[in-house]
Amino acid sequence: GENVEQHPSTLSVQEGDSAVIKCTYSDSASNYFPWYKQELGKRPQLIIDIRSNVGEKKDQRIAVTLNKTAKHFSLHITETQPEDSAVYFCAASRTGNQFYFGTGTSLTVIP
């Protein structure tokens, strides 16, 4: 099955700085890569996703890049704010109904 690795496991940044979280996957047939944000005690929620026919996607302060050849994708958050503090999960899927999640990155934005 698919194996998704995520780094770093914890990340602290100063407010206003950028944060980058990286994931690698093992199944070259995976073609959908969503990112979920989970605030403390809350449910995971989709923040952005990318499909394999696209190399980059941006939504305001967040962007995701995908390198299919290297089998890695990254989440970029610019101008970080305290409310960005949460656990972020990457995931990979080849079928759309089976998602393999990374181990999560706990992001802390220091005011």
Next chain:
Amino acid sequence: DTAVSQTPKYLVTQMGNDKSIKCEQNLGHDTMYWYKQDSKKFLKIMFSYNNKELIINETVPNRFSPKSPDKAHLNLHINSLELGDSAVYFCASSQGTGFNEQFFGPGTRLTVL
């Protein structure tokens, strides 16, 4: 107007007991999932149902038995609970089996003593 709801929110029980967690979605989705999130926050899929039919069954002990009475409900029954079953269990739903957003429920924190 909760989209995906789970009951109970907290469940504390003794080893060896049998318990159920219920999940309901009012989004009209036809695919539902169960995930287990352990103490290290690792989120792992357990089951996936599409139109009440099991489509994904990861390597999960057969003490765990999902049941989908209709498209809007996916319940999880756990027999002979063990300490290692302690975790947060999330139900989720999505539209179809394509690459669509999964909407998660609020989670059920199960503690086995």
